[in-house]
Amino acid sequence: MATKRSKRASKTSPARSGRRGKARAAAAEAKPKGVVNAWEQDPGDGAQPSGGQVIQRPVPVLREQPFSIRIVNPASAPEAKPHSPGTADFRYWTAAEALRRGADFWGALLPGTSWEVGSILPVDLDFGIDLNAFYDREGLKFFHGSAAGRTVFSGESPDVVCHELGHAILDSLKPQLFDAASIEVAAFHESFGDMSAILSALQLPSLREGVLAETGGVLHRASRLSRLAEQLGWAIRQSVPSAVEADCLRNAVNTFFYRDPDTLPTMAPATALSSEPHSFSRVFTGAFFEGLAGMLAMKDTKNEAALLQASRDIGVILVQGIRAASVVPTFFSQVAATMIGVAATQFSAQGYEAPLRSAFVRHGILAPSMAVAATHAPVRAAAVAASTESATLPRLQLSVAEYGLGVPSIVVYAAAEPKRLEAAGAALAVGPASAPAQDQAAKSFFEDLLRRGRLKVAKAGKPAAEVLRSSAPLTHETHTHELRREGRQMVLRRVRIDCGGWHR
Numbered sequence: 001m002a003t004k005r006s007k008r009a010s011k012t013s014p015a016r017s018g019r020r021g022k023a024r025a026a027a028a029e030a031k032p033k034g035v036v037n038a039w040e041q042d043p044g045d046g047a048q049p050s051g052g053q054v055i056q057r058p059v060p061v062l063r064e065q066p067f068s069i070r071i072v073n074p075a076s077a078p079e080a081k082p083h084s085p086g087t088a089d090f091r092y093w094t095a096a097e098a099l100r101r102g103a104d105f106w107g108a109l110l111p112g113t114s115w116e117v118g119s120i121l122p123v124d125l126d127f128g129i130d131l132n133a134f135y136d137r138e139g140l141k142f143f144h145g146s147a148a149g150r151t152v153f154s155g156e157s158p159d160v161v162c163h164e165l166g167h168a169i170l171d172s173l174k175p176q177l178f179d180a181a182s183i184e185v186a187a188f189h190e191s192f193g194d195m196s197a198i199l200s201a202l203q204l205p206s207l208r209e210g211v212l213a214e215t216g217g218v219l220h221r222a223s224r225l226s227r228l229a230e231q232l233g234w235a236i237r238q239s240v241p242s243a244v245e246a247d248c249l250r251n252a253v254n255t256f257f258y259r260d261p262d263t264l265p266t267m268a269p270a271t272a273l274s275s276e277p278h279s280f281s282r283v284f285t286g287a288f289f290e291g292l293a294g295m296l297a298m299k300d301t302k303n304e305a306a307l308l309q310a311s312r313d314i315g316v317i318l319v320q321g322i323r324a325a326s327v328v329p330t331f332f333s334q335v336a337a338t339m340i341g342v343a344a345t346q347f348s349a350q351g352y353e354a355p356l357r358s359a360f361v362r363h364g365i366l367a368p369s370m371a372v373a374a375t376h377a378p379v380r381a382a383a384v385a386a387s388t389e390s391a392t393l394p395r396l397q398l399s400v401a402e403y404g405l406g407v408p409s410i411v412v413y414a415a416a417e418p419k420r421l422e423a424a425g426a427a428l429a430v431g432p433a434s435a436p437a438q439d440q441a442a443k444s445f446f447e448d449l450l451r452r453g454r455l456k457v458a459k460a461g462k463p464a465a466e467v468l469r470s471s472a473p474l475t476h477e478t479h480t481h482e483l484r485r486e487g488r489q490m491v492l493r494r495v496r497i498d499c500g501g502w503h504r
Contacts, residue, residue, distance in 0.1 A: 032059040037082040038094035040210075041201050042157045044230030047247040049150055052231070053224075054085060055206050060093075060100035066107025067115065067169075069099050072139070073124040091156045095125055095142075098158035102165045102200040108312075109319045116171040116178075125155040128475025131235050132500025133160050135167035137178070141476075143500070147235035159197045159229045159249075160499075166196025167497045174322055175391045179494050181412035181442040183261040183275050184331045189497055190281035195288055195318065197228055198252060202311040208304035217302045220293035226252040242269035252289035256282050258332065258364030258425040262436055262444045266451040275448055278499070284332050287363035288318075294355020313352065317342045326417045327393060329441035330424055336360040337374035337423035344375050367432035370423045393417065396442055403450060405457055410483060411491045412446065414438045446492065454480045456495070 035056040045051030059080040062069040071077070071092070078089035107113075115121045122139035131145040133154040142155030142164070154160045170192045171178055177185050201207050207225065215221040233249035245251050261275040268274035273283070292314050299306040321339035328334060340360070343353040353375055360366040366374065396414035400407065416438040424432035436444070449455045456479040480498050483490045 032061065032080050034059055034080060035082060036060075036080055036093040036097060037085070037090055038097040039085075039156065039158055040204060040207055041224055042159045042228075042230045043085070044157075044232075044234055044248075045224075046227065046230060047234065049147075049152070049231050049234040053206070053210070055204070056082060057097045057101075060096045062096055062100055063120070064100070066111070066113075067103035068120045069103060070120050070122055071096060071099075071125060072122045073126060091153055092125065094158065095123070095155045095161050098161040098200065099123065099165060101158075101203055102162040102169075102196060105200050105203050105315065106165075106169045106196070109315050110169070110173060113172050115168060116175050117168070121168055123155075126153065128473060130473045130476065130478075130500055131232060132473075132478070132498065133164050134496045134498040134500070135164050135171070136496035137171070140164045140168065145235060147238040150235070152231055152235040154232055157229055157231060158201065160232060162197040162200040163193035163228070164499065165200075166193035169196060170322070173319065174327075176327060176393045176413075178497075179413040179492075180327060180393055180415050181396075181445045181492060182327075182329055182331065182415035183277065183280065183441070183445050183448060184329060185327065185415055186277040186445070187261070187280040188284060188331055188335065190277045190499075191284040191288070192322075193499070194228055194250060194252060194281065194285045198225060198289065198292075199311050199315055201225060202307060205304060205308075208307045212302070212304060212307065218293070219296050219307070220253060220290055222251060222253045226289060228252065242271075244270050250278070250282055250285070252282075252285050254282055254286040256286055256363065258283050258433075260425070260433055260436065262440070266448055275444075276452065283363055284335075284365060287336070287359045287365050288314075290362065291356040291359035294359060295350070295352050298351045298355060313347060313350065317347070317352070317356070320346075324420065326420045327415045328417060328419055328435070329415050329438060330435045331415060332365045333370065333423040333425050334419070334421060336365045337370060337421045340366075340371065340374040341421075361426070364426040367424060367426040370432055374421065374423060396439060398439065398442055398446065400446070405483065405490075407483070407490045409490075410446075411486075411489045412442045413492070414442050449481055454478075454498075456482045 036059055037054055038057050040053040040055045043050065043052045074092060078092055083089040083093060117137050117139060124141045126144055127141035128143055129145055130143040132143045134141050144151055144153045167189060170189060177189060211223050211225040214223045227248035229249035233244040236244050256273055259273060261280055264273055264275045266274060267276055268279060273279055292310060295310045295314060296302055296307055317339050320342045321335050325334040325338045340353055340357050343356050357371045357375060361368050361371050393413040394416040395411050397409050398412055399409050424435055427433040478498055480494060480496055482493055482495050484493050
């Protein structure tokens with residue numbers, strides 16, 4: 001092969017080589033030069049709403065590939081230079097820097113993938129008044145809100161920005177998850193957002209150096225990396241103290257243990273698990289972070305370069321694990337088992353399988369016997385390819401006459417793909433927990449939407465249906481799902497993945 005490559009290289013004429021060199025030079029000259037100021041991870045610092053670290057970063061080019069982005073509000077970019085924190089110009093560039101950094105990280109792992117929304121992802125940095133942010137299949141929306149006399153912009157936090165970006169990335173990677181009538185699938189979407197924030201942050205040398213110094217090289221300790229969205233968490237805590245962690249929105253260092261979400265309350269304080277997707281997501285995020293820490297611990301030298309490599313390796317494992325995982329009610333265990341198989345197959349020399357297996361078992365996402373079996377079920381490229389064949393899930397008819405919606409039944413997209421792996425979470429006593437039936441999981445998901453007031457019924461047949469709606473800010477809606485008439489059927493469709501409202 002070396003001989004063939006050298007022959008091909010010899011056929012390249014000096015003129016052609018010169019033209020390519022000039023084209024590269026012209027492209028380099030077209031890129032903006034200089035730096036902008038940005039938050040390293042969040043404007044807040046632990047329990048305090050301020051005190052975040054300001055860093056200088058190269059001017060981001062949002063239209064670059066992979067994953068081109070356009071900020072639509074504000075309509076034009078301010079001058080690309082270091083602006084002072086607290087100004088609108090600073091907020092623009094810190095959001096743009098985080099967007100580009102996250103898109104570059106995931107783009108390197110997903111070559112050839114485009115946004116589900118189209119060729120360019122639109123971003124609105126101030127869509128209205130709320131302590132909120134969301135992704136819909138039109139773009140990303142961020143907000144501003146007030147707490148204790150301070151105005152907080154959700155789009156100013158790289159944690160929040162890269163979380164919402166994660167929803168758009170996952171929707172592009174596995175679009176069938178968007179409409180899935182499954183609590184666990186919805187929670188995984190939120191976990192992926194938090195994993196996106198963590199992995200995007202680790203692409204910063206200053207963050208890697210800082211967190212290693214803060215934790216003494218033991219990554220599985222609460223730190224600036226594990227504490228997500230400190231300022232937004234502070235703002236929410238001013239009105240609903242029990243809704244979030246004491247020093248952030250969510251902490252990836254936790255001890256939450258898997259439970260069937262059907263057995264959990266619909267809402268709970270931050271100290272406990274509930275079936276609400278953001279709350280339940282912490283089980284998978286906790287296991288992921290513990291696995292990442294274990295992967296770093298396997299390195300001979302635990303410096304910032306090793307942490308960077310571990311972050312990129314676990315990104316590969318996560319992406320391939322998601323691609324090959326079957327969408328079933330126990331989706332957490334399918335992704336976890338597949339990730340272990342990827343680690344055992346592709347990263348055997350690094351020994352990553354052991355810390356990942358340990359993390360998923362310790363958080364109950366896999367029963368011990370299932371984790372061992374996953375090690376011996378390597379993920380083949382054919383399984384990954386086969387998993388991308390369909391972008392929709394099987395449709396299922398659900399009886400809903402008892403809810404007073406004016407229709408006897410609805411159609412949902414069920415988490416009902418054929419299982420590729422026999423995997424399940426841990427039971428409280430011995431062995432794996434039993435998995436809920438697909439129709440039961442779908443009905444549980446639907447009733448959870450009703451309990452949390454997250455469903456909108458288009459042209460409801462009975463006024464009683466609207467009683468189930470929660471109040472929304474004056475500037476925008478906050479429901480996540482709608483019942484839409486499609487032909488002769490009422491179909492449950494997701495409108496947006498909303499990261500606010502759950503704390504109200």
